[in-house]
Amino acid sequence: xxxxxxxxxxxxxxxxxxxxxxxxxxxxxxxxxxxxxxxxxxxxxxxxxxxxxxxxxxxxxxxxxxxxxxxxxxxxxxxxxxxxxxxxxxxxxxxxxxxxxxxxxxxxxxxxxxxxxxxxxxxxxxxxxxxxxxxxxxxxxxxxxxxxxxxxxxxxxxxxxxxxxxxxxxxxxxxxxxxxxxxxxxxxxxxxxxxxxxxxxxxxxx
Numbered sequence: 750x751x752x753x754x755x756x757x758x759x760x761x762x763x764x765x766x767x768x769x770x771x772x773x774x775x776x777x778x779x780x781x782x783x784x785x786x787x788x789x790x791x792x793x794x795x796x797x798x799x800x801x802x803x804x805x806x807x808x809x810x811x812x813x814x815x816x817x818x819x820x821x822x823x824x825x826x827x828x829x830x831x832x833x834x835x836x837x838x839x840x841x842x843x844x845x846x847x848x849x850x851x852x853x854x855x856x857x858x859x860x861x862x863x864x865x866x867x868x869x870x871x872x873x874x875x876x877x878x879x880x881x882x883x884x885x886x887x888x889x890x891x892x893x894x895x896x897x898x899x900x901x902x903x904x905x906x907x908x909x910x911x912x913x914x915x916x917x918x919x920x921x922x923x924x925x926x927x928x929x930x931x932x933x934x935x936x937x938x939x940x941x942x943x944x945x946x947x948x949x950x951x952x953x954x955x
Contacts (some may be wrong), residue, residue, distance in 0.1 A: 752812035755803075755838055759811060764804040771911050774925040778805045780901060781928065785810065786866050787899040790888065790946060793870035794878045794909035797919070799837065801908050801926050802868055815840040815860060816868040840867075854890045861895050871946065878909050881950060889942040896937055900946065902929040904953035927953045 767773040781787070791802060799816045806814050818839040833839040840860055842853035857867060869891075871884035892900060907924035932949045935941045 751835065751838075754835070755811045756808045758836060759800070759803045759806065760808040763800050767801060767804055771919070771921050772923050773801060773908070773911075775805055776925055776927040778926075778928050780930060781805065781807055784899055784901070784931075786813075786861075786864055787901050787931075788861075788866065788891070788895075789814075789868045789901050789903050790871050790884075790950070791868065791903035792881060792905055792950065793872055793875050794905070795875065795912045795914060797908055797912040798870070798905050799839075799868065801905060802903060803838070805926060805928070810866075812838065813864065814838065814866045814868065817842055817857060817870070819843075819874075854887055854894075857891055858894050861891075861898060875914060878907075881947065881954070884943050884946055886939060886943070888946060889939040892934070892942050893937050893939075896934075899931040900934075901931055902946070902949040902953055903927070904929070904950060906954075929953050 768775075789802060791798060799818075803811070803814070803816065816837060816839045818833060818837070818841055833841060840856065842856050843851040857869075860867060869888060871888040872882040873885045892898075904927045905924075906927060907922060908926065910920070910922040911924060912919050929949055929952065932945055934945050
C-alpha cells in the first residue's frame with residue numbers, strides 16, 4: 750500500500766508537476782536504473798530538494814529509498830512525524846551525537862543493512878546556493894561501514910529558486926537535477942572519502 754502511495758505522489762504527481770509546470774530537467778537519471786541500493790548525496794538549498802530527488806527514483810523500488818531528515822526540525826509534532834514517514838518516506842535522525850544511544854550513523858547504517866537506500870545532504874543543512882560547504886564526517890563514517898554500496902552524487906541546479914528559503918509559494922524556473930556516476934574512492938580513509946565526494950559534486954556543478 751505504501752509503495753503505491755509513494756508512486757502516486759512522486760512518480761506520477763511530483764514528476765509531472767516538476768517537469769511540466771516548474772520546468773525541471775532530469776539529467777542522467779538513468780544512472781539509477783539498475784541500482785537496487787545506493788546512497789545519494791546532494792547539495793541542499795530548499796525543501797523542494799527532497800521532492801525533486803524522490804521524483805527521479807525508479808518506481809519499482811521507491812518505497813526502499815529514504816531521505817534522511819533532522820528529527821529536531823521535522824519531528825516536532827505527531828502530524829509532522831506521520832507526514833515525514835508515510836508521505837515523504839523519510840527517516841528521522843537525531844543530529845546531536847552526544848547521546849550514545851541515539852547515534853545517527855548507527856540509525857542510517859541499520860537502514861542500509863536492511864537493503865534500503867538513503868538520500869543524504871552531506872553539508873548538514875540548507876546552505877548558500879552555489880556555494881558548497883565542507884561535507885560532514887558522518888558521510889565518511891557511513892561509507893566506511895558500507896564500502897560495497899554505490900555512492901552517487903546529485904546536483905540540484907537552481908531548484909531552490911522554485912521554493913526559496915522562507916517562502917511558501919512554488920514558482921516555475923529553469924532548473925535541473927543532475928546525476929553523476931558512482932564515486933570511485935581511492936581508499937576508505939576519511940579524508941579520501943570526503944575529498945572524492947566533494948570533487949564528484951563539484952564536477953556536476955560545472
